[in-house]
Amino acid sequence: QKEVEQDPGPLSVPEGAIVSLNCTYSNSAFQYFMWYRQYSRKGPELLMYTYSSGNKEDGRFTAQVDKSSKYISLFIRDSQPSDSATYLCAMISDYKLSFGAGTTVTVRA
Amino acid sequence: GAVVSQHPSWVICKSGTSVKIECRSLDFQATTMFWYRQFPKQSLMLMATSNEGSKATYEQGVEKDKFLINHASLTLSTLTVTSAHPEDSSFYICSARMAARNQPQHFGDGTRLSIL
Numbered sequence: 001q002k003e004v005e006q007d008p009g010p011l012s013v014p015e016g017a018i019v020s021l022n023c024t025y026s027n028s029a030f031q032y033f034m035w036y037r038q039y040s041r042k043g044p045e046l047l048m049y050t051y052s053s054g055n056k057e058d059g060r061f062t063a064q065v066d067k068s069s070k071y072i073s074l075f076i077r078d079s080q081p082s083d084s085a086t087y088l089c090a091m092i093s094d095y096k097l098s099f100g101a102g103t104t105v106t107v108r109a
Numbered sequence: 110g111a112v113v114s115q116h117p118s119w120v121i122c123k124s125g126t127s128v129k130i131e132c133r134s135l136d137f138q139a140t141t142m143f144w145y146r147q148f149p150k151q152s153l154m155l156m157a158t159s160n161e162g163s164k165a166t167y168e169q170g171v172e173k174d175k176f177l178i179n180h181a182s183l184t185l186s187t188l189t190v191t192s193a194h195p196e197d198s199s200f201y202i203c204s205a206r207m208a209a210r211n212q213p214q215h216f217g218d219g220t221r222l223s224i225l
Contacts (some may be wrong), residue, residue, distance in 0.1 A: 018206050032211050032213070034213050042218050043179045043202045043217050044216045046111070046214075046216075088153075092210075095141075095210035099152045101152050
């Protein structure tokens with residue numbers, strides 16, 4: 001079993017829809033949680049960084065962490081075609097970064 | 110803020126040559142830098158971790174004599190792929206992190222390496 005599980009998708013939504021992404025993890029030592037966006041042939045770009053349970057909002061993006069259920073989510077409101085990318089969840093424990101497999105999202109115009 | 114620049118973005122070379130990839134943190138001091146390899150439609154695979162002024166720590170299965178890493182300053186790390194062969198063709202990505210080890214990593218835009 002992988003430490004971080006993420007459904008690779010692909011996920012296709014119409015423009016304006018809410019994109020919902022999630023990851024589960026098995027290691028309760030994970031304390032810091034991130035979401036990265038990666039466009040094709042580019043490096044990952046940090047979108048959100050959180051370390052406590054609850055919600056964190058930044059523009060159209062909301063990151064949610066539930067440590068009791070070992071579950072994190074990313075919501076993208078009013079999705080745009082420019083949001084089409086691969087989204088990777090990542091977590092830190094013992095100062096080591098672990099990635100999910102990444103979910104490929106396509107927002108259709 | 111937290112910009113990481115990676116160069117070159119794409120390199121094509123003949124089998125047997127050595128290729129150097131540079132990774133620079135432009136607006137922060139990177140105590141630690143990381144080198145990843147990514148295959149198509151797969152997640153990132155950590156190759157090595159380097160701290161400024163010390164030898165890199167390589168992940169299991171990564172040949173340290175094949176992938177030479179130098180982290181001579183707080184803003185620059187280099188990866189040299191020595192005597193490259195077609196199987197070394199891949200997408201290589203660096204990242205950098207500030208001093209606090211719970212801080213997120215910031216990534217460069219990657220280098221596409223093609224060995225003919």
